[in-house]
Amino acid sequence: MNLRDLRYLLAVAEHEHFGRAARACGVSQPTLSVQIRKLEDVLGVVLFERGGKVAAPTAACRQLLDHARAAVTAAEGVLATARSLRDPLAGRFRLGVIPTLAPYLLPLVFGPLREALPSLELEPWEDQTAALLERLRAHELDAVLLATDETAPDLMGVPLFAEPFLAALPPEHPLAAREAVAETDLARDILVLSDGHCLRDQALEACGQTTALGAALRASSLTTLLNMVAAGYGTTLIPGLAAGAAQDAGIVLRPLTTWTGRTIRIVWRAHYPQRPAAEAVGEVIARRLRGYTESTAATAA
Amino acid sequence: MNLRDLRYLLAVAEHEHFGRAARACGVSQPTLSVQIRKLEDVLGVVLFERGGKVAAPTAACRQLLDHARAAVTAAEGVLATARSLRDPLAGRFRLGVIPTLAPYLLPLVFGPLREALPSLELEPWEDQTAALLERLRAHELDAVLLATDETAPDLMGVPLFAEPFLAALPPEHPLAAREAVAETDLARDILVLSDGHCLRDQALEACGQTTALGAALRASSLTTLLNMVAAGYGTTLIPGLAAGAAQDAGIVLRPLTTWTGRTIRIVWRAHYPQRPAAEAVGEVIARRLRGYTESTAATAA
DNA sequence: GGGTCTCGATAGGTGACGCCTATCGATATC
DNA sequence: GATATCGATAGGCGTCACCTATCGAGACCC
Incomplete structure (x- = not known):
C-alpha cells in the first residue's frame, strides 16, 4: 500500500466517479481503475460499488476514509514542514x-x-x-x-x-602609574580564575608561570575576579572586551608592552x-x- | 515521497545507524542510503549527520518525525481497519x-x-x-x-x-362458521390498507376487484386493520405470519378454499x-x- | 603505525510496477 | 437501434527500488 493509492482512494470516494477522479489526480482512467483494484486486493475489501450511475463507496470504504485522509494529511505535513526548514540559515x-x-x-x-x-x-x-x-x-x-x-x-x-589582554590593576597599585605594563611585572601578585577557564591558563602562560596566588583566591567568574582586583587583592589580565566592565568596577587598565x-x-x-x-x-x-x-x-x- | 521513505526515515532516526535500520526494515544498507539520500533531495533538507559514530538526526529531521510517524500510523490504521472489515459477513x-x-x-x-x-x-x-x-x-x-x-x-x-393469506373475520361474521372461506365471498365487506402497501393491492386482486370499502376506512397499518375487523367493521385478508396478532385481537381466522x-x-x-x-x-x-x-x-x- | 574492522556511499544489473494508449463490454440515453 | 458514457482489460514502455560487489574514510588495536 502506498500514499498514492490512498490519494486515489480519496479522489474516487470524493468524486464517486473514476474518470473525474482520474482527471483530478492527473492520471488516466485505466491507471486509476487498476490501482484501486490492486488496493482492493491488498486490503481484501471491496471499496467501490461500480456499475450504477456512480462509483459508490462501500460501507467498508467509508470506514477507511478517515485513516486514509489522516495519512495523506500527515504526509503533506512532512512536505510542508520540510519546505519551511529548507533554508539552512533558518x-x-x-x-x-x-x-x-x-x-x-x-x-x-x-x-x-x-x-x-x-x-x-x-x-x-x-x-x-x-x-x-x-x-x-x-x-x-x-x-x-x-x-x-x-x-x-x-x-x-x-x-x-x-582579543588583546589588558593589565587590570587596583588604582593604588604601583604599576598603575605606567603607560604600559610588562606581563612579567604582573606575575608577582596576579589573580586568576578557577580551574577549567581557558583564560586562567592563558594568563598564567603570559606571565611565564604555572601557579598563581593561593587557590583560595581563584575566582569562579570574571566578575568576581574584577571585584577582587578592585578591592586591592592583586592584579590580573583581562580580555579586551571586558574592559568596560572592569572600568565600571573601578579598575585601572593598562596595555601590555608587547601585544598579547x-x-x-x-x-x-x-x-x-x-x-x-x-x-x-x-x-x-x-x-x-x-x-x-x-x-x-x-x-x- | 512515499510511505516507505517515511518508514525508512523513522527507522534510521530510531537506530541512528543505517545498517541496523536497514536490517530492521528488511532491506540492504545501500538501499536505505540511497532512499534516504533521495528523500533528502526531495525535502531539500539534510536529515542525518553522517560520519560520526552514529547517524544523528538533524534538528530539521526531528521536526519531521512527528508528521512521519502520524502518516505511517494512519496508514497502518487503514490496513488494520481493512483487516477487520475483510469478512463480508461482518x-x-x-x-x-x-x-x-x-x-x-x-x-x-x-x-x-x-x-x-x-x-x-x-x-x-x-x-x-x-x-x-x-x-x-x-x-x-x-x-x-x-x-x-x-x-x-x-x-x-x-x-x-x-406466506399464505388468511381470511380475517369478526367472530360474529356469517363466514366465521365455515371451515374455509372463498376469496370472492370476502369481496363484499373487505377492508384494506391505505395506498402504498403492497398487501392492499394483493388483497384486492385476490378478491377480484380494484376498489374496496370507502377510503375513510383504509387503515394505515395492519394493527389498525385488525382492530377494525375485530370491531366488526368488515373482513380482510391478512398474511399468515400475522395470525398470532390477529387471534390476540379476537379475530377469527379461516384458510382460503384455494391457496392464495x-x-x-x-x-x-x-x-x-x-x-x-x-x-x-x-x-x-x-x-x-x-x-x-x-x-x-x-x-x- | 600498518593491518583490521565498521560504516556509509557508489556502481552496475535486474525485476517489478505504475503509467500510457487503444480497445472492449455493459449500461444508460435519445 | 444508434450513440454516449463508464469502468475493465490488453499490451508496451520507462522508471525506480532493490540487490550484490566494492570503495573510501575513519576508528581501533596489537
Whole structure:
C-alpha cells in the first residue's frame, strides 16, 4: 500500500466517479481503475460499488476514509514542514560561548546577528571549553566560540577576531602609574580564575608561570575576579572586551608592552550539515569586531 | 515521497545507524542510503549527520518525525481497519422490510440471524415497497425484504418463503362458521390498507376487484386493520405470519378454499459487492421459515 | 603505525510496477 | 437501434527500488 493509492482512494470516494477522479489526480482512467483494484486486493475489501450511475463507496470504504485522509494529511505535513526548514540559515542555532567572552561579546553581536540572519533563532549556551566541546560532540550544540587553538579531526572552525589582554590593576597599585605594563611585572601578585577557564591558563602562560596566588583566591567568574582586583587583592589580565566592565568596577587598565591576547574561533563538527549557518554566524561576528580589534591593537602599539 | 521513505526515515532516526535500520526494515544498507539520500533531495533538507559514530538526526529531521510517524500510523490504521472489515459477513447490514411483514417476521429471525451471522450487525428499516427500493438504490440499504414480484435490471434477489393469506373475520361474521372461506365471498365487506402497501393491492386482486370499502376506512397499518375487523367493521385478508396478532385481537381466522398468498423475496442491487452477506441473511430466514410454510400449507389444504 | 574492522556511499544489473494508449463490454440515453 | 458514457482489460514502455560487489574514510588495536 502506498500514499498514492490512498490519494486515489480519496479522489474516487470524493468524486464517486473514476474518470473525474482520474482527471483530478492527473492520471488516466485505466491507471486509476487498476490501482484501486490492486488496493482492493491488498486490503481484501471491496471499496467501490461500480456499475450504477456512480462509483459508490462501500460501507467498508467509508470506514477507511478517515485513516486514509489522516495519512495523506500527515504526509503533506512532512512536505510542508520540510519546505519551511529548507533554508539552512533558518531555525534554532545553539551557540556555546565560554564564560569570559559571553557577557561582553553577546551584547555586541546580538543585534547584527538578528539583522543579518533574521530567521536564525540564536540560543546561547554558556559553559567552559571542555563542557562546550562535549556538548558540541553530543550534537547538543551547533557551534561553539572558543579562545583556545587546539584542533581535532572531528571538528573544524575559523578564527573570528583577536582579543588583546589588558593589565587590570587596583588604582593604588604601583604599576598603575605606567603607560604600559610588562606581563612579567604582573606575575608577582596576579589573580586568576578557577580551574577549567581557558583564560586562567592563558594568563598564567603570559606571565611565564604555572601557579598563581593561593587557590583560595581563584575566582569562579570574571566578575568576581574584577571585584577582587578592585578591592586591592592583586592584579590580573583581562580580555579586551571586558574592559568596560572592569572600568565600571573601578579598575585601572593598562596595555601590555608587547601585544598579547587570544584568538576567538567559531568551531563546529566536521560533519555538521548546516555549515553555512555556522559560517554565516561567524562572519557576522567577525565583521562586527573587525574595527574593534584594529583600534585596540593601535592603542596597545 | 512515499510511505516507505517515511518508514525508512523513522527507522534510521530510531537506530541512528543505517545498517541496523536497514536490517530492521528488511532491506540492504545501500538501499536505505540511497532512499534516504533521495528523500533528502526531495525535502531539500539534510536529515542525518553522517560520519560520526552514529547517524544523528538533524534538528530539521526531528521536526519531521512527528508528521512521519502520524502518516505511517494512519496508514497502518487503514490496513488494520481493512483487516477487520475483510469478512463480508461482518459489519453493519441495513435490511429494509415492508410494514406488513416486519413486526411478525423479525422476532422470528432475529435469534437465528444473530446465531448464524454473529459479526453481522443487522439494522432493520421499516417502510413501504417503493420507499425501500428508493433507499436501496441510493445505497442507504443493503437489501430489502419484499412481497412483490417485479424485477428490475439493476436489482436481483431470491425468493425466501411463501406466506399464505388468511381470511380475517369478526367472530360474529356469517363466514366465521365455515371451515374455509372463498376469496370472492370476502369481496363484499373487505377492508384494506391505505395506498402504498403492497398487501392492499394483493388483497384486492385476490378478491377480484380494484376498489374496496370507502377510503375513510383504509387503515394505515395492519394493527389498525385488525382492530377494525375485530370491531366488526368488515373482513380482510391478512398474511399468515400475522395470525398470532390477529387471534390476540379476537379475530377469527379461516384458510382460503384455494391457496392464495405472497412470496417474500430478499432483493439487493445487482452490483452490490457484499452479495454473500445478503444471500446468507436470506438463507437463514428461508431456513427458519421452511417448516412454517409447509405447516400452513397443510392447514389450508 | 600498518593491518583490521565498521560504516556509509557508489556502481552496475535486474525485476517489478505504475503509467500510457487503444480497445472492449455493459449500461444508460435519445 | 444508434450513440454516449463508464469502468475493465490488453499490451508496451520507462522508471525506480532493490540487490550484490566494492570503495573510501575513519576508528581501533596489537
